[in-house]
Amino acid sequence: MPSADELKDYIQKKFSEHLGLSQEEIFGADLTLAALITRSERMANSVDLMEAFARTSNALRREHGLRVRLPALALDTRISKVLEVFLQEVQRQREERAA
Amino acid sequence: MSAVPQRREVLRVPPTRKAEIVADLYRAIREEGRTLVELEWEQQRLHESRRWSAVERVDAVELEGVSASDRLVVWNAGRAELTTKPGADRLARLADQECRRWQGRNDAVASIIQACGTWSRYWNEEEAHHETSFNRLALLLGLERISDETFIEFRKIFPDDDMLRTLTLLSISEIVAAVNYAHCARITQEPGLKALFKQVGADEIQHMNYFIAFAKGLVDSGEYRAKEAFAVAHLFLREGGEVQGSRREHVEQRETHVNWWDQLEYREGMNAPDAAEKKETLIFHALKRITGITVSSAEELEDTWMELVG
Numbered sequence: 001m002p003s004a005d006e007l008k009d010y011i012q013k014k015f016s017e018h019l020g021l022s023q024e025e026i027f028g029a030d031l032t033l034a035a036l037i038t039r040s041e042r043m044a045n046s047v048d049l050m051e052a053f054a055r056t057s058n059a060l061r062r063e064h065g066l067r068v069r070l071p072a073l074a075l076d077t078r079i080s081k082v083l084e085v086f087l088q089e090v091q092r093q094r095e096e097r098a099a
Numbered sequence: 100m101s102a103v104p105q106r107r108e109v110l111r112v113p114p115t116r117k118a119e120i121v122a123d124l125y126r127a128i129r130e131e132g133r134t135l136v137e138l139e140w141e142q143q144r145l146h147e148s149r150r151w152s153a154v155e156r157v158d159a160v161e162l163e164g165v166s167a168s169d170r171l172v173v174w175n176a177g178r179a180e181l182t183t184k185p186g187a188d189r190l191a192r193l194a195d196q197e198c199r200r201w202q203g204r205n206d207a208v209a210s211i212i213q214a215c216g217t218w219s220r221y222w223n224e225e226e227a228h229h230e231t232s233f234n235r236l237a238l239l240l241g242l243e244r245i246s247d248e249t250f251i252e253f254r255k256i257f258p259d260d261d262m263l264r265t266l267t268l269l270s271i272s273e274i275v276a277a278v279n280y281a282h283c284a285r286i287t288q289e290p291g292l293k294a295l296f297k298q299v300g301a302d303e304i305q306h307m308n309y310f311i312a313f314a315k316g317l318v319d320s321g322e323y324r325a326k327e328a329f330a331v332a333h334l335f336l337r338e339g340g341e342v343q344g345s346r347r348e349h350v351e352q353r354e355t356h357v358n359w360w361d362q363l364e365y366r367e368g369m370n371a372p373d374a375a376e377k378k379e380t381l382i383f384h385a386l387k388r389i390t391g392i393t394v395s396s397a398e399e400l401e402d403t404w405m406e407l408v409g
Contacts (some may be wrong), residue, residue, distance in 0.1 A: 045260060047330050055406045071403065072339035074349045 002064065009088050014059050015079070018052035019043065026079055028070065033082070034075040044067050046075065053082065060086075118144035118307050124214065125287045130209045138214045146221040148243060149305065151298055153232045160291035162239055169287050171366055171403035176283075176299075177233035179276075180226060181245075181253035186269065187223035190257045191216050197262045201322070205248035211316040212262065218313075222306055229299050237293075257356040263323040266314035267331040267389065274381045275305035275360060276300075277376050307385070314389040324391035326407035331405045332386050336397040343377055 002010070016023045020042040022086045024029075035041040043052070050070075068089045073082065127133040165173070194216030201209040218306060234245065260268075262316035287293050312401035317323040335342040339349070351361070379397065386400070387393050394400045 045258065047264060047334060050334065051326075051330060051408055054405050058405055058408060063204070072337055072347075072349075075351055 001094065001097075004087070004094075005088055007060075007064070007066075008087060009085070010064075011056060011090075013059070014056040015052070015083070018055045019049075028039075030078045030080050032078055033073060034077050036079065037075075056086070060090070066090050072076060100270070108238075118148050120305070120312055122315070123319075125207060125347070126317035128210050128316075129216075129240050132194070135210055135213055138218055140208075142214075142218050142221060146225070147303075149225075151228065153228045155294045156291070156298065157232055157235050157239070159294065161237060161289055164239060164289040164407045165236075165292055166288065169283075169289065169292060170237075170240055170242055170284075171364075172283050172287075173233050173358065173361050174237045176236045176280075177230065178245060178249070178253065178362060180230035180233055180296070182357050182359040183226035184223060185254050186255040186272075187226060189221050189259070190265070190269070191219040193262065193265065194219065194260055194298065201273070205320060205322055208317065208320045208322050211313060211320070215266070215313040216310075218309055218351055222309070224303050225306070229302065229318070231247050232295060232299070247290070252358075253357045253362075255356045261323075261327050262373055263314055263317050263327040264331050266310050266317070269326040269339060270307050270310040270314060270385050271331065271335050271342075271382055273310060274385060275344075275378055277303035277307060278378050278381065280372055307381075311385050311388050318390050320339070324407070325392060326404060328386060328389050329392075329400065329404035332382055333401055336379060336382060336400055338397075342375065344381075363407065 012023050012027060016026060019026060019036060019039050021036070022023075025039065026036065031039065033046070033049055037045065037049055043049055053070050057070070060066045060068060066089075068086050070085065072084075073085075118141060119132070121127050121138060127138075159261075194212050198212040199210045201212065217353060237243075237245070259265075277300050280296045280303060284293050284296035284300060286408055287296065314328060318325055318328065334340060341347075341358070343359060344350075344363055346365070383394055383400070392403060394403050
């Protein structure tokens with residue numbers, strides 16, 4: 001099982017891949033979801049964004065057997081908060097497995 | 100004027116059957132060879148068969164018999180219905196643009212989308228009855244006036260999106276509206292208002308059926324992916340999703356457009372429509388008709404959508 005830091009890197013890499021923006025651009029300025037939609041040429045609206053997060057979640061499930069379900073997030077939510085939701089859920093599932 | 104080519108024989112018209120929505124559009128166009136002129140005639144026949152008078156319906160309402168709760172519902176309905184005109188105007192434009200994109204690449208798809216754009220004129224006209232009836236009633240009842248500023252704000256045009264997503268969203272919007280109006284029709288004790296709610300609800304169901312037929316046609320063509328329909332349904336039914344409208348913990352403040360379900364004002368004493376389960380069931384049913392895929396819970400819907408996303 002990869003370490004928590006490795007999983008964080010993995011999730012960040014997947015966000016970047018599916019949003020079509022560099023990690024520096026996304027996480028450096030800790031962009032809001034609204035700003036991500038505006039910046040990314042692949043995103044037209046919140047449905048596109050929802051799909052990018054779903055692809056990240058699918059990759060986590062395929063490669064690490066972890067399943068993250070995202071709640072509805074306001075467009076002024078910062079990407080660090082989304083990352084936090086992913087990591088909390090990943091951590092919870094890791095603990096469940098270890099128990 | 101050039102001479103019009105003449106047929107040797109006149110068309111033999113079969114006995115008039117009831118007007119109906121062509122539910123299997125892709126097959127009707129590809130296999131039965133039905134043309135846009137024929138499809139348009141069906142739309143016209145159905146539209147004419149369902150006409151009603153807003154003036155007569157409003158006149159039939161006994162104003163003194165309208166309860167305080169009903170008054171709030173009428174006021175909300177009038178405001179909400181203001182957003183349908185920009186929806187229909189946008190659909191007409193988007194459909195024509197999308198139709199031309201498919202011409203020569205997949206002519207059946209171009210025809211389905213043109214049939215949708217053509218029908219949008221009936222949708223727009225029918226929705227005008229809803230908007231004007233409720234807003235006129237609100238005025239006669241002396242309710243809070245809708246300012247021109249609000250009127251213009253609610254006319255903002257929704258940004259463009261994928262055609263299948265758009266049609267699915269419109270199907271779901273009609274479902275939510277139809278369930279709300281059915282609830283209002285059950286609750287009100289004023290016969291004229293009850294008849295109006297029933298009439299408007301029946302119109303919304305008919306609109307839903309049209310949107311589903313156009314969306315199904317796109318999926319049947321193989322050119323549009325079912326995941327887009329599922330994405331929109333998930334957007335509505337996920338935790339904190341759109342189906343909860345203005346009751347959600349957080350409602351987005353958008354500059355671009357107004358979603359009517361976000362603007363309903365639930366005030367004290369209002370017997371507000373909800374019926375979340377009924378809406379959910381109808382959304383699952385719509386998804387089944389559009390994509391052929393069955394789901395029966397919000398979780399299953401999310402799982403299926405994520406599988407389709409890949």
